[in-house]
Amino acid sequence: MSWPNPFITQRADPFILRHDNGYYFIASVPEYDRLEIRYATTLNGLPAAPAVTVWRKPESGPCSALIWAPELHHINGQWVIYFAAAPTRAIKDGLFQHRMYALVCEDADPLRGHWQPCRRVYSHLDSFSLDATHFVHQGRNWYLWAQKDPAIPGNSNLYLAELLNPWTLKNNPVMLSRPEYEWECAGFSVNEGPAVIRHGDRLFVTYSASATDENYCLGILSIDAQADPMDSSAWQKSARPVFSSSWDNHQYGPGHNSFTQDEQGEDVLVYHARNYTEIEGDPLWDPNRHTRLKHFAWRKDGTPDFGVPPADHTSVP
Structure with a gap:
């Protein structure tokens, strides 16, 4: 199976959940003002699926600005959207003022169900979190x-912690990774956008590093599936990025990924990337980090091989 590239335009931080007999898509919208969900029975149906707005930011308050990086999960029979939001667009001490929030819906259909008021997810620090x-x-x-x-x-x-319920941490978190390599610190020192996949006897965490321009790329952590995830020493970190810009294919800053599977059960990398580097004005407001999909393989040693970001193409063979 192949897909058009871009898959969905102007949707950054993409997340696709395969659930029961269909696919749900959620991502950051360029206006950063709402949460919208698409549903289709096939992956190829998502681009044309209607985007249903399930929540819109209030005019004021702690979650009234810069709605970023939502994810839709189904946890113990409840639909949950995790997202980050700030009280204003102001930067303080070099950072935006985002905190983490959870929306919960107990109805069967998240596109038409009732979403409860958003709850803040408190961690061990009152600081920029997303x-x-x-x-x-x-x-x-x-x-x-x-x-x-x-x-x-x-x-x-x-950071990693166990959940007591979808909006409450059960224990003090452990730090899994911090920016330390040069490729994690280009423009900004960043580890963000984690995504999880298990293969064989190992659990993998991909994450995004560096500034959100052409330096943006994916790193990876791994741990034995039987080990204690809260034991930071049990995690291994790649010294090199595992998915990065392709100048030959004009794909820049691939990152903020998630994982899904196609209808045949093959693993799919979901990510965003731009097809140019010359950004006018603040990169935050450049809307052209498009959602893209890519099959990937597994090496004989059990690690994922993401290859390189493929070039733009609109026709699918």
Whole structure:
């Protein structure tokens, strides 16, 4: 199976959930003002599926600006959207003022159900935090996100904790990774946008690093599936990026990925990238980080091989 590239235009931080007999799509919109979900019975149906707005930011308050990087999860029978939001667009101490939030819907259909008022997800620090994801591992619900520690140089590190419920952490988190390599610190020192996939006897976490221009790229962490995820020493980190810009294919800043599977059960990398580097004005308001899809393979040693971002094409053979 192949897809047009871009898959969906002007949707950054894409997340696709395969659930029951269909696919749900959610991402950051260029206006950063709402949460919208698309549903289709096939992956190829998502671009033409109507985008249903399920929540819109209030005019004021702690979650009234810069709605970023939503993810849709189904946790213990409840639909949950994780997202980050700020009280204003102001930058303080070099960072935006995002915190993490959860929306919950107990109805069967998340596009038409009632979403409860958003709840803040509190972590161990009251600081810039975003890009939360959820996964089930060893029979437990886990929460993985990016956050600034004022005691550590850089913008954000990756943290993991078990969930008591979809909006409450059960324990103190452990830091899995911080920006340390040159490719993680180009423009800004960033580890963010984590995504989780299991293959064989290992659990993998991909994450995005550096500034959100052509330097943006994916790194990867891994751990033995039987090991304790809260043991930071059990995690291994690649010293090199695993998915980065392709100047030959004019694909720049691939990152903020998620994982899904196609209808045949083949693994699919979901990510965004631009097809140019010359950004006019603030990159934050450049809308052309498009959603893209790519099959990937697994090496004999059990690690993923993401290859390189393929060039734009509109026709699918």
